[in-house]
Amino acid sequence: MRTFLLVTAFCLPMVAWSLPSHQEVRSSYSSSETHVLSREGEVLQRLRTDKQVRRGQWVALRDVSPALRLALLVSEDQRFYAHSGVDWRAVSAAAWGNLWNSKTRGASTITMQLAGLLDEDWRASNSGRGVGQKLGQALAATQLERRWRKDQILEAYLNLLPFRGELVGIDALSRTLFGKAAHGLDEVESSIAAALVRGPNASVSVVAQRACGVWQELVQSQMQPSGADCTAVQWRTEQSLRARLWPASEGIAPHWAQRVWNARNPDAAIPAKGIKTTISAPVQRLAVESLQRHLRELQGRNVEDGAAVVLDNESGEVLAWVGSSGTLSQASEVDGVLAWRQPGSTLKPFLYAQALDERRLTAASLLNDSSAQIATASGLYIPQNYDRRFKGWVSVRMALAASLNVPAVRTLVMVTPDAFFHQLRQLGMPLREGAGYYGYSLALGSAEVPLLHLTNAYRALANGGRFSAVAASVRSPKGRAEFVQVLSPQAAFIVGDILSDAQARSTTFGLDSVLGTRFWTAVKTGTSKDMRDNWAVGWSQRYTVGVWVGNASGQAMHSVSGSSGAAPIWADIMVGLNARTPSRAPAVAPGLVQQKVDFLATTPGHTLEPARLEWFMAGTQQAQFHEPASIKTADAVSAKARIESPTHGTILALDPDIPPQRQKLQLTANRSDVRWYMAGTLLGQGRQVQWQPWPGRHVLQLRDMKGQLLDEAALEVRGAAVKPAQRGS
Incomplete structure (x- = not known):
């Protein structure tokens, strides 16, 4: 005894110095899960980021169910609140049992086990603990009891305890095996959890047997009739140990969360509460619900995938990022916001804006919508309109608003594929091939682009032709976006005015089109070859929204166009965004004049389009536009030579x-x-x-x-x- 006291007197100062405080243990605890937060601080997505172990959040003792606390004490340390770290009564019983080779409950208290969890020197190895380890563990437990409260000891023990397989801590265990938080565990579930403490990786039958014993003791401790049947406990144990109810990722923004995690600085510490990002939780929910609801309505038309993105016009911050339709998709892991797809007619606004900037066209200029055969290096290119019909001579306003293909190709002949390709690159579109690869089909969106980059290019139109990259995913208090003037404010204004003109688009979409909103918006739809991709991209005063609908596999949809597929989703999101935020038409760009124009056909008394007020860049305005066929000399000396x-x-x-x-x-x-x-x-x-x-x-x-x-x-x-x-x- 004297030797024990001497060793104790020598070791106690060392043990006391090496033991951390409860606050230090709590602060050093790290979950295997990272929370990606919205700009409002709401959890958007839980993402598993530690592949070695599975830890949940630290659970306060008050948030642990009473049944679990009682089951743990019954199973591991019945005199927990009576001893001071070492249960000498249990030690005596264990020693007596070892002397007579009889099986008794272990003498290691919860406090002693916690000491082993805090310092591996006192942790048992495969061959058990030596006398020195047992003594050190006992001394550490004594010091823990002096420095920590009982509730702190029990709380830390529950959070640091290794359970089955990779699971560490009660939060990971309860969510994985029982699909609920620790505060919701009932008596049977608590008995199973307590049984796993002694043998985390024991067989199902052994765990079930131990759980039955714990459960029976719980019943007896509550003065309930004894002799309870363990059949239900055994069945529940078998079901729970096979369960994996805690997915690696959970929330409403899985693709966004993965993007944020991949873009993080690996050397930067992750805030305990999570990573705060630019996404707005209400806007994200709006986009997710709208996309899934409308895709359900399209069931039976061979369409199951979709994506949507919402950008703040001024800052370039991403407010919503919906990468897939979730459970409706067979490829939900594919991020549709970043997938490369053919944009169809959604590139036309940039083409006409460039032609306006180069003063090759005005919004009232007439283009021939008729059969065209354009010679290329690989043969004749013969563009067709969506409805396989031709409208004859049409103005640029009608050609763009009604999304006519042949006039767009004729415009590209003027602008040239090389020049248009260069402008698209300036607008941030990462085209994979050169201009010569796409040729004149570039006017109709033959090049593949991601939804994010296409939507951000439309944001440049919303900002008067000024382009800036999408802002970083993590919220930053730094200044505003840095803009580069790619298109003139005048061309951007005229294109926006055309895309907001319900009358001009009525030739193709009708006057009651879903594209028409009660507030000011400009929008363009697009459908790629064989109906593989479906788009609607547009902006209001504050937001730019892009929507893609199709199949990740590349299969064609059945009778789904831009106005029936992506457009309703776009309109739904826009209505939600502007429910409390009015959207007004942009201010007229300087250098623009408004002129009344008449359109005269070769046939007397016939007009090509009704007279209207039209916007012109100063110096390009004229009052009348004649059908070219009515001028036999065909030279039109007043036209710019080219x-x-x-x-x-x-x-x-x-x-x-x-x-x-x-x-x-x-x-x-x-x-x-x-x-x-x-x-x-x-x-x-x-x-x-x-x-x-x-x-x-x-x-x-x-x-x-x-x-x-x-x-x-x-x-x-x-x-x-x-x-x-x-x-x-």
Whole structure:
């Protein structure tokens, strides 16, 4: 005894110095789960981020069910509130049992077990604990009892205790095996949890037997009739130990949470409450519910996937990110906000904005919606409208609002695929191929782009042609977005005015279209080839919303267009966003004038479109627009002279087996009072000129009769020197 006292006197100061406080243990505890929070502080998603163990949140003792606390004391330490760390009565009973080889309850108290959890030096190994370890554990338990309250000891024990497999702590155990929080465990569940303390990885039958014993003691402690049947306990044990009721991720923003986690700084500490982000919880719920509700209405049309994103116009912050339709999808892990899909007609607003900026067109300019055959390097490109019909001569306003394909392709011929491709890249669209790969089909959205980047490009239109990248996912108190002027404010305003014009879009969508809202919005729909992708993207005064509907597998939908698939979802989200926030039309951009215009057809008394007030960039306005066929001279000297063929960036290949005189290229302009030059040499005069090409890179120039440059186009001729013509060929 004297030796024990001496060892105790020597070791106690060391043990006391090494033991942490309850607050230190609580502060150092880390869950295997990370909470991704909304801008309001609400939990959007719980995400498992520790793959080694499974820990839940720290559970205060007051939040543990009374049944579990009692079951733990009955099973592990019946005199917990009576001893001071070491239960000497239990130690004596254990020693006596060992002497007579009889089985008794272990002498290790809850406090001693906690000491082993706090310091591995006192933790039992596979071969058991030595005398020194047992003594150290007893001393540590004594010191814990002196420095900690009983409730703190029991609370820490419940949170640090390893349970079955990878589960650590009562929160992880109760959620995984029973699908509920620790405060909801009943007597049977509490008995199973207590039984797992002694043998976390024991067989089901052994755990069931121990749980039965604990449950019977619980019944007896509450003065209930003894002899209770354990059949229900055994059945429940078998069911619970097979259960995995705690998914790795849970919430309303799974794809967003994964994006936030991947974008984090690995060296930065994760706040205990979670990572606060830009998402608004009410807006996220609005987008999720709208997407799922409308997709259920489309069941039977072979469509199961969708995505939606909401951006704040001013800051560029993401307010909602819905990557999939959830349980409605067979590929819910695929993030539709970042998936590469064909945007269809949703690229047209940027094309017309560029044509307006270059002053090739005005909103009232007439375009020919008729059958077109455009020569390309791979053959003839013959665009078609969605309804396979042609409208004849239409204004730019109607062509864009009604989403006519052929006028868009004719506009791209003016702008050129290279120039349009460059502008799309400036608007943040990460196109995978070069302009030559897409050709004229780029006007109809043949290039694949993610919904996020497309929506952010529309946000540039909402901001008067100013582009900025989407803001970082984590909320930051730093300044506003940094904008770059990509399109002029005037072109952005006119395009927005067209996309908000219900009358102009009525040719295709009707006057009662779902796209029409009670407040100001501008919107464009799109459908890709074979109805594989369906889009609706647009903005109000404060928000830009993008919606995609389709199938992650790439399968075609059945009779689902932009107005029936994505548009109702877009409109639903917009109505919810602006329920309490009015949306007003943007202020008129400086440098714009409004002019009354008339549209005159070749047939007397017939009008192409009703007269209206139209917006023009200053200097481009005119009062009348005539159907070009009514002007027989077709030169329209007042029109800006331009090269119609070849287009800028054309690449020609010479065939050495064809005589040179058979390989002449026809140069075509839109006027006849012009001259053609190349490298300072006059090639000819008039609307059409024949030119004998030779290998190299050339710049073709169009000049007026005074020598002033009107237009130019770069082209490249490839191929070896041609063979001389053979006799008889």
